[in-house]
Structures are given as structure tokens and as C-alpha cells.
Amino acid sequence: MPPKMLMCCVCTNAFPLSMAGYRFVPKGSSILDKSSPLLQETEAHYILGLALLEREQYHDATNHLEKALDLGRGGSAGSYMVEEIWLELAKARYTEWQVEAAKRQRQQRELKDSLFDLMMQDYENKLRDLKLESSTEQAQFGYRDPNRVSHLTDEEVSAYHIERHPVKESQVTAEERRKAELFQLTGDFQDRLRTMEEVFDKAGAPDRPGEVPDYLCCQISMDIFRDPVITPSGVTYERSILLEHLCKVGKFDPITRATLHPEQVAPNLAVKDAVQTFLSQNGWAYKM
Structure with missing residues (x-):
């Protein structure tokens, strides 16, 4: 369907009557021959772009406004409201970016939260395993119930006293190893968190306003x-x-x-x- 016919259908059926019959007249310039095919086509794309923008159909709106802008630039100097077409196009593009940026930010937050939960769960599981391992070592190396010593034979009591010093050394060694593993585990977890933050920071950079070169x-x-x-x-x-x-x-x-x-x-x-x-x-x- 030609742009002019599309414009009529959209503007008269789906939008306020004030928009129907709107005439594109360049501001501050002489009124051109309204029968000019170039003017009519530019006018059709421009008004249809505005109508679609009102309906929040940003992609289609920008397509028609860009077409109107190209046609307007193709006319003689001062014949078309190139500046005003550009402003409407910029408005459509900016609004489209706002909508898409908000969607991307929401998705990134959800993904980041999910990833953090998985990383935290993995860290807690490893931490729990480390504590269980430490408890098992303690049960193996000592902390024997002193009350049980009275039930031991003389040979067992002698062996128990001989083992006491080596057991303490083993306990100290195990404790130091456990602390080192805990330190490494926590450090790795923090490194992964920093990496995650850096990745999401870079991913969100295009959606943060900055300076135009x-x-x-x-x-x-x-x-x-x-x-x-x-x-x-x-x-x-x-x-x-x-x-x-x-x-x-x-x-x-x-x-x-x-x-x-x-x-x-x-x-x-x-x-x-x-x-x-x-x-x-x-x-x-x-x-x-």
C-alpha cells in the first residue's frame, strides 16, 4: 500500500481527528506546490511516522521518519522542514532506546541475581564440605573422651600417652591446612564476584549516557x-x-x-x- 494511503488509513481510523487532514507546511518557508510528488511522498512518510510514534510502534515510526528525512534532504534548500523531521526522528529513536534499554537492564539484573545465587550456593556447599572435612579430621585425630581412658588396658593407656604429642601436631597441621583452604575458597569466590561485576558493567555501558566525541x-x-x-x-x-x-x-x-x-x-x-x-x-x- 502506498505511503499516502497508509497515512490516511492510520490517521483517520486510529488517531485523533486533529491529526487527520494535517498538512505538512515547512516552517519559515514558502508554501510549495502541493501537487508535487516529492512533497506528497515526504508528507506521507512524515505524518505516518508521527502516527506510528503515537502508537508506540517505534521501529516502524523511525523507518518512515528516516524516509521523510531523506526525501526532504533531496529537495531544494529550504523547501522542507528537515530540522523538524530530524527532531521527530531523534525523539522516536531516543524513546525506542529508552524502552529497549529498560528491557535490557531488567534482563541483566535478573541474570545477575540468578548468577549470584548460583555462585553463592556453590560457595556455601564448598564451605560446608570443608567444615565437614575438618570435623572428620578432629574425630580421627583426637578429642578423645577422657572418661574412656579408665576402660583401657595398660598397653592401650601407654599407647594413648605416646600418641598425644603426634596427635597435637597432626591437629595443628590439619587446622592450618583448613584455614589455608578456607582462605583460598573465599578468595576465589570474591574474584568471581569481581569478574561478574566487570562483565555486567561492560555489558551495560552502551545504555549509560556519556559524551559525544x-x-x-x-x-x-x-x-x-x-x-x-x-x-x-x-x-x-x-x-x-x-x-x-x-x-x-x-x-x-x-x-x-x-x-x-x-x-x-x-x-x-x-x-x-x-x-x-x-x-x-x-x-x-x-x-x-
């Missing part, structure tokens, strides 16, 4: 690039910011001051790809 930001607006263009001087700017400068301030590069005309700028595809890669891995950067 300077090379991905326009030197004039200081915002992350949306449509980066490069000048003959080798400086990259946000297209709308640079064109506004050339129109209102003068025909020269804002930084190098070299003479510059709008037709001399070209898309910086390398930076654009870098921005898209960064945004795909750090959805929080869509927040405006």
Missing part, C-alpha cells in the same frame, strides 16, 4: 552531526548551519575565512557513517 559534532552548533558537509578547506559543518551562515553572514568559510559558496560544499559521507554507527550503539545520544 568532538569529531562527531559541528564546530559551530556543537551538536552531533545530522547532515555533515565538507568545504574545500577541509572543514566539516552541519549543512543547515553552514548554509544559514552563508546566507546571513557572508560567503566565506566560518573558520578559515576562505571564500565559499553553497554549491562548493559536499556531503561528508565518512563522518555521516561514523555518526550513524555511533548513534546505533549509543541511543542516548539522540536526546535533544
Whole structure:
């Protein structure tokens, strides 16, 4: 179904009437010929994207808003509300990231709790086995009931006294070994806990807001690039910011001051790809 027909079906049947019949008119620009196929297609994708965003269908919403943005950039300068389309797209992307990030964080917490329980259970089992082993050694090496000595024969009593000193040495050795094993067991458990924390910390890093690298930001607006263009001087700017400068301030590069005309700028595809890669891995950067 063509986007225009989809837009009509969604907007009139599933959304407030105030959205039905909405007309996409570029803010601060002249009204174009409404019969223009490019304008109609851009309008259809834009409004359908907004409608899907209202229904919290973020994936489909972003697809249509991205299509509207691409079509808008393909028009003549100032003909389309590229900035406003971008803002709606950024809103959709950020909201989608929030939903997905909350889901991932919940899953990670549940997995972390389950893993901790298993590790704790394993530690307690080994600790219990170690204590049982210690108790068995004590039963084997001594702590004999003094009352039983009176029932022993003379030979048994003599043998008992001869054994007393070696038994104590054996007990001390066993106790030292038990303490060493306990220390090792506890140390290993703590190391595993630290490793687990590090793994989950790294796994959650993309969902924690940070700083956008300077090379991905326009030197004039200081915002992350949306449509980066490069000048003959080798400086990259946000297209709308640079064109506004050339129109209102003068025909020269804002930084190098070299003479510059709008037709001399070209898309910086390398930076654009870098921005898209960064945004795909750090959805929080869509927040405006």
C-alpha cells in the first residue's frame, strides 16, 4: 500500500481527528506546490511516522521518519522542514532506546541475581564440605573422651600417652591446612564476584549516557552531526548551519575565512557513517 494511503488509513481510523487532514507546511518557508510528488511522498512518510510514534510502534515510526528525512534532504534548500523531521526522528529513536534499554537492564539484573545465587550456593556447599572435612579430621585425630581412658588396658593407656604429642601436631597441621583452604575458597569466590561485576558493567555501558566525541559534532552548533558537509578547506559543518551562515553572514568559510559558496560544499559521507554507527550503539545520544 502506498505511503499516502497508509497515512490516511492510520490517521483517520486510529488517531485523533486533529491529526487527520494535517498538512505538512515547512516552517519559515514558502508554501510549495502541493501537487508535487516529492512533497506528497515526504508528507506521507512524515505524518505516518508521527502516527506510528503515537502508537508506540517505534521501529516502524523511525523507518518512515528516516524516509521523510531523506526525501526532504533531496529537495531544494529550504523547501522542507528537515530540522523538524530530524527532531521527530531523534525523539522516536531516543524513546525506542529508552524502552529497549529498560528491557535490557531488567534482563541483566535478573541474570545477575540468578548468577549470584548460583555462585553463592556453590560457595556455601564448598564451605560446608570443608567444615565437614575438618570435623572428620578432629574425630580421627583426637578429642578423645577422657572418661574412656579408665576402660583401657595398660598397653592401650601407654599407647594413648605416646600418641598425644603426634596427635597435637597432626591437629595443628590439619587446622592450618583448613584455614589455608578456607582462605583460598573465599578468595576465589570474591574474584568471581569481581569478574561478574566487570562483565555486567561492560555489558551495560552502551545504555549509560556519556559524551559525544568532538569529531562527531559541528564546530559551530556543537551538536552531533545530522547532515555533515565538507568545504574545500577541509572543514566539516552541519549543512543547515553552514548554509544559514552563508546566507546571513557572508560567503566565506566560518573558520578559515576562505571564500565559499553553497554549491562548493559536499556531503561528508565518512563522518555521516561514523555518526550513524555511533548513534546505533549509543541511543542516548539522540536526546535533544
